[in-house]
Amino acid sequence: MKYRITHSTLYEYHQLVGLCQNEARLQPRDFWRQRCQSSRFEISPEPSDFSEREDFFGNRVAYFAIQQAHQRLMVTVVSEVETFPKQSRDDLANSITWEQAREQLQGNPGQAQNVCDELLDAKLFLLDSPMVVATDELAAYARNSFLPNRPLVQAVTDLMQRIHNDFTYDSSSTTIATPLSEVLQFRRGVCQDFAHLAIGCLRSFGIAARYVSGYLETLPLPGKQRLVGADASHAWFAVYVPDAGWLEFDPTNNAVPFDQHITLAWGRDYADVTPLKGIAFGGGQHTLSVSVDVLRLE
Numbered sequence: 001m002k003y004r005i006t007h008s009t010l011y012e013y014h015q016l017v018g019l020c021q022n023e024a025r026l027q028p029r030d031f032w033r034q035r036c037q038s039s040r041f042e043i044s045p046e047p048s049d050f051s052e053r054e055d056f057f058g059n060r061v062a063y064f065a066i067q068q069a070h071q072r073l074m075v076t077v078v079s080e081v082e083t084f085p086k087q088s089r090d091d092l093a094n095s096i097t098w099e100q101a102r103e104q105l106q107g108n109p110g111q112a113q114n115v116c117d118e119l120l121d122a123k124l125f126l127l128d129s130p131m132v133v134a135t136d137e138l139a140a141y142a143r144n145s146f147l148p149n150r151p152l153v154q155a156v157t158d159l160m161q162r163i164h165n166d167f168t169y170d171s172s173s174t175t176i177a178t179p180l181s182e183v184l185q186f187r188r189g190v191c192q193d194f195a196h197l198a199i200g201c202l203r204s205f206g207i208a209a210r211y212v213s214g215y216l217e218t219l220p221l222p223g224k225q226r227l228v229g230a231d232a233s234h235a236w237f238a239v240y241v242p243d244a245g246w247l248e249f250d251p252t253n254n255a256v257p258f259d260q261h262i263t264l265a266w267g268r269d270y271a272d273v274t275p276l277k278g279i280a281f282g283g284g285q286h287t288l289s290v291s292v293d294v295l296r297l298e
Contacts, residue, residue: 001083001259002297005215007233009276010292013283019231022278026077027060030216032084033264039079045070058124059265071283075276078101080297085260096242098152122240125208129268132196132211134204137184142201152207156239156249159201164254165229174292176270191235191252192270197239198251199269208240210266212248213273217260217294232293233275237256238266262294269274 007026028036038223041050047064055061066073096104104119106128128134145159166187173188180200183189189197195211202209216234236250236257248257265273279287 001007001217003083003217004260004293004297005079005262005297006076006293006295007079007275007290008074008076008286008292009279010075012289013071013073013280013286015282015284016069016071017066017073017242017280017283018069019282020073020278020280021034022064022075022272024062024064024075024077024276025055025059025063025213025273026075026079026275028079028081028264029058029060031263032085034081035162037080037082039077042074042076042078042185044072044074044244055272057265057267058141059267059273070075080282081262083262085259087139095244096152097149098146098147098155098205098207101152101240101242106206107206109185117175118245119242122208125210125240125268126203126206127268128203131269132180132203134200136204137181137182137198139204141157141184142205146205146298147203152219152241156202156207156247160249160251160278161254163198163251166199167194167251167298170253192252195235195237195249196269198249202237202239210240210246211273212236212238212257212263212266213270213275213294214261215294216250217262217296227258231294233264233282233290233292234261237269254277 027039028034030036041062043064045066045068048067049065052062105123142159145155145162168188169190170188171190174190174193176181180196183193183197199209199211213235215231218231235249238246238248241247250257267273
């Protein structure tokens with residue numbers, strides 16, 4: 001599959017902004033499931049400074065600063081991405097149990113250098129992070145999925161399905177600051193909440209899990225016209241399976257991400273992969289609007 005993704009963010013301020021500095025994680029990364037063929041920024045007003053780097057997790061980060069007075073900031077990123085045919089994970093369904101995975105993650109990572117590096121990297125995703133703290137409440141919710149001697153992939157698949165069935169997608173029920181305890185209590189949220197919930201459940205059982213940000217191709221209903229700009233950012237999670245690598249799960253859609261999921265970045269939680277953040281001097285109150293278009297290229 002080949003896609004062109006157009007992600008536009010518009011800030012409109014009530015007063016003049018004299019200076020702003022920003023970081024954007026809006027360029028898709030390369031890994032086994034996808035390749036970013038091109039990605040370009042269109043920023044208005046034109047920035048006085050622009051640079052790119054990779055962060056600790058290997059995500060692409062763009063920094064830019066605008067030093068002229070402005071009341072309107074438009075940031076558009078246009079990327080072309082190729083996703084590769086899905087790879088079967090059926091062979092993992094009855095492999096390592098979750099107890100064995102936990103033991104490997106908590107014990108000696110082994111002698112082979114590549115295995116050691118991979119396990120050491122995965123250990124980072126066992127720890128609490130700014131937006132995901134493992135609690136007894138989360139462990140209690142996950143317990144029905146983590147039956148004794150159950151294969152890890154089966155346990156995580158069951159957890160994904162339970163979150164999908166038990167929680168209602170409601171874009172008005174939460175904000176970025178809503179704690180997981182409220183999401184668990186009211187059983188409502190958005191894709192970010194469901195990913196955080198699953199990550200917290202998994203970490204409470206000693207399983208390494210990370211947050212993934214990106215996009216999902218959405219298709220119009222039969223007989224309906226495709227609406228340009230009507231797509232949205234998406235989020236899911238990935239679990240580390242020893243000797244196999246990272247396997248992704250999408251609880252919002254009860255699916256294993258492959259061809260139609262385009263990855264931007266990954267980290268411990270949303271705070272590590274915020275698409276666009278920064279600081280502005282002046283401006284007063286502001287309004288924010290975001291438009292995302294995921295177009296399949298024939």
